Amino acid sequence: MLFSSPIFRMACQQFDAVADHLEIPNAERERTKLPKRLITVAVPVKMDSGMVRVYWGHRVQHHLTLGPTKGGLRYDPNVDLGEVAALAMWMSWKCALAGLPYGGAKGGIACNPRELSARELEAITRRYTSEMIPFIGPQIDVMAPDMGTNEQTMAWMMDVYSMHIGAATPSIVTGKPVGIGGSLGRKEATGRGVAYLVNRAIDILKMPAGSRVILQGFGNVGSHAAYTLAKSGARVVGISDFAGGVYNPRGIDLEAVQRHLSGHRTLEDFTGGEHLGNAELLLQECEVLIPAATERVITAENAGKIRCRVLAEAANGPTTPEADVILRQRPEIFVIPDILCNAGGVIVSYFEWVQDLQNFFWNETEIFDKLYRVLEQSFTQVLREAREKKIDHRTAALAIGIQKVVEAKRIRGIFP
Ligand code: NAD
Numbered sequence: 476m477l478f479s480s481p482i483f484r485m486a487c488q489q490f491d492a493v494a495d496h497l498e499i500p501n502a503e504r505e506r507t508k509l510p511k512r513l514i515t516v517a518v519p520v521k522m523d524s525g526m527v528r529v530y531w532g533h534r535v536q537h538h539l540t541l542g543p544t545k546g547g548l549r550y551d552p553n554v555d556l557g558e559v560a561a562l563a564m565w566m567s568w569k570c571a572l573a574g575l576p577y578g579g580a581k582g583g584i585a586c587n588p589r590e591l592s593a594r595e596l597e598a599i600t601r602r603y604t605s606e607m608i609p610f611i612g613p614q615i616d617v618m619a620p621d622m623g624t625n626e627q628t629m630a631w632m633m634d635v636y637s638m639h640i641g642a643a644t645p646s647i648v649t650g651k652p653v654g655i656g657g658s659l660g661r662k663e664a665t666g667r668g669v670a671y672l673v674n675r676a677i678d679i680l681k682m683p684a685g686s687r688v689i690l691q692g693f694g695n696v697g698s699h700a701a702y703t704l705a706k707s708g709a710r711v712v713g714i715s716d717f718a719g720g721v722y723n724p725r726g727i728d729l730e731a732v733q734r735h736l737s738g739h740r741t742l743e744d745f746t747g748g749e750h751l752g753n754a755e756l757l758l759q760e761c762e763v764l765i766p767a768a769t770e771r772v773i774t775a776e777n778a779g780k781i782r783c784r785v786l787a788e789a790a791n792g793p794t795t796p797e798a799d800v801i802l803r804q805r806p807e808i809f810v811i812p813d814i815l816c817n818a819g820g821v822i823v824s825y826f827e828w829v830q831d832l833q834n835f836f837w838n839e840t841e842i843f844d845k846l847y848r849v850l851e852q853s854f855t856q857v858l859r860e861a862r863e864k865k866i867d868h869r870t871a872a873l874a875i876g877i878q879k880v881v882e883a884k885r886i887r888g889i890f891p
Contacts, residue, residue, distance in 0.1 A: 478513055478535075480557025482770055486564045488796045493873045496866065499881055506889075507881050510560050511578075512536040516606040518584060520598045532603040534582040535563040536616055540883045543614050544580035545570060545649075545821060545828075547621025548628065550596075551769075554583035558770070562621075565791055566821070568876030569814040573853050575825045580616050582607075588623040589717075589740065600628050604635040611636070613646035613832065619824050620650040622694065622769065626662065630655060646831035649824035658827035660842040661820075666699025666767075667843070668819015668850055669789045669811075673700075673763055674707055675854055676785045676809050687761040689713035689783075691720070691753060692768025693732070693742065696789045696817065700765055705729055709763065713756050716742050717768070720756035723748030757781060766793035773798045781808070788813035794869075803867050812869035814876060815850075815857055822849050 490508045499507070518530040533556050536544040546566040549559075559581045566579025584603055588596060610616060620629055629651035636647040645656025653659060660667075677686060686709045690697045693714045701711050710726040718741040721727060728747050735745045743750075757764065757772065760782040766772050767789035773781065778798035784807065788794060791813050794802070802808055823846055830836050837845075853872075860871035 478510075478556040478560045480555055480561070482561040482792060483557035485771070485792065485796060486561035489869075489873060490564070490877065492796075493870060493877050496870060497874055497878055497881075499877075503881055503884065507538075507877065507884060508564070510535045510537045510563055511539055512610070513556060513560065514607070514610055515556060516603065518599055518602045518606065520595060520602060522595055523592050530584050530586050530599060532582070532584045532606065533559045534580065534607055534610065534616070535560045536578065536580045536610075537563040537567045538578035538880060538884075540880065540887060541571075541578055542576035543578070543612075544616045545575070545577040545824065546580035546582070546619065547820075548582040548584075548618045548624050548632075549621040550584050550586050550588040550599075550623030550628075552585060552587045554585045559583045561770075562791055565814055567880060568873050569818050570821060571876040571879040572814055572857075572872055573818050573822055573849055575821065577821075577825070580618075581621070582618055596628070597631055600631045601635050604632045605639070608636065608639055611647065613644065613828070617646070617824075617828060618648050619820070620695070625695070626650060626652045626657065629657075646828055649827040650820075656831050658823055658830055658842060659837070659839040660846070661823045661827055662695065663699045663703075664823035664842075664846060665696045665789070665817050665820035666701075667703045668822070668846060669696065669700040669765065669767070669787055669816055670703035670707065671819070671847055671850055672811050672816055672854055673704060673765070673785060673787045675851075676787070676811060677763075679858075680784060680809060682762060682784060684708045685710055686763050687712045687724075688763040688765065689722075689756060689759055689761040690765045690767050690789075691715050691757060691772060692766070692790065693736075694767070696820070697765065697767035700767060700787075700789055701729060704763070712761060713751075713759055714742065715753050715756050715768075718743045720751045720753055721745055721748040722751050722756060722759055763787060766790045769793070771795050773802075775801065778802055779805075783808060785809045785811065787811045788816045791817065799867070799869060810868045812857075812872045815853055815868075815872045818853065819846055819850060822846055
């Protein structure tokens with residue numbers, strides 16, 4: 476298949492298992508599972524050296540049944556159409572679980588943002604956006620930041636689209652700076668949502684205060700989850716980025732990390748703990764383990780060896796189906812599955828889009844009150860479904876999301 480890849484196969488495997496569980500008729504499976512639109516464009520860019528390089532940019536819009544599609548844009552050297560298609564599929568189930576009127580989407584450009592200058596990043600972003608103009612719009616497909624992209628990326632995209640339309644159109648992207656129509660709280664939303672759900676799990680498991688937390692990935696999501704959990708009394712003992720991890724059983728000084736990262740690109744020379752590899756860090760003992768970087772890091776090799784009570788999946792797709800089989804035999808680990816755990820981002824993105832469309836903006840208290848209410852509802856629903864059907868949390872979360880999409884497609888029927 477055009478977009479086949481290990482990650483896409485993993486997303487399909489998850490869907491197929493849940494489709495069996497829900498007994499979805501065969502005739503409805505393919506059209507629910509497969510992405511509606513896959514777009515790949517060449518993105519030529521004049522580099523600082525004067526050379527011209529061509530990057531590949533992708534966008535996958537998974538389904539259009541319930542509204543526009545919604546999802547992040549990722550800059551990473553390993554991005555391919557299959558990965559983007561898998562992430563788009565997961566966005567569909569995530570939006571449906573949270574009750575948002577969106578289909579899922581995802582985009583990506585195969586580039587290494589750490590090796591590009593700000594000017595080159597701007598050129599890549601602007602050209603990609605202009606190539607995507609026929610396929611995006613506030614009522615068609617709305618992008619947001621993901622790995623390797625940020626508020627500035629969204630600001631450039633909004634500028635390109637607005638120049639094309641001839642009027643400022645903030646609702647074309649979410650996760651943009653507040654000064655051009657972004658929402659208060661969006662930057663912190665995913666990480667704070669992760670922290671909210673971790674604290675709910677800690678309550679339910681009646682764990683004592685002062686949980687030890689290890690995070691893989693200290694970007695937007697990982698850092699905000701860490702700061703929020705530390706504020707609520709947790710002890711962050713391990714963090715990492717693409718270059719490796721830092722571990723300190725007495726607790727890592729997060730303010731010192733922040734100071735370090737303002738002058739350095741990685742945690743490599745940070746002196747506040749012992750340096751460990753990313754794989755090794757995942758195996759250290761803690762109460763809360765938070766993969767907040769990339770896919771497929773909890774695998775058949777390490778799922779039996781992780782030592783935590785709560786596995787909070789802040790990243791998308793961090794756990795392989797083979798690892799899930801092992802985790803199901805470890806009921807002492809409370810899994811908060813990705814489509815629930817990191818939904819805070821898309822929920823506040825939805826609030827941002829609504830505010831932009833209405834030209835009426837909410838304060839931060841209103842945003843977080845609304846966010847926690849939606850997360851609480853999704854969390855309660857997932858736990859209830861798991862308990863009643865005697866299934867694991869991931870199957871429960873996916874089943875709720877997938878069922879909603881199947882029903883919407885059933886009601887609308889097939890055109891013509
Ligand atoms: P980011 O680019 O801000 O940060 C990513 C972090 O992961 C960085 O610290 C980077 O160094 C590290 N990293 C990258 N590759 C790694 C690897 N192979 N091993 C270890 N660390 C690695 O990205 P982000 O926005 O924080 O996104 C992180 C994850 O959360 C992704 O899976 C993303 O899809 C998911 N997510 C993000 C949002 C959001 O609002 N940004 C919302 C939902 C889900």
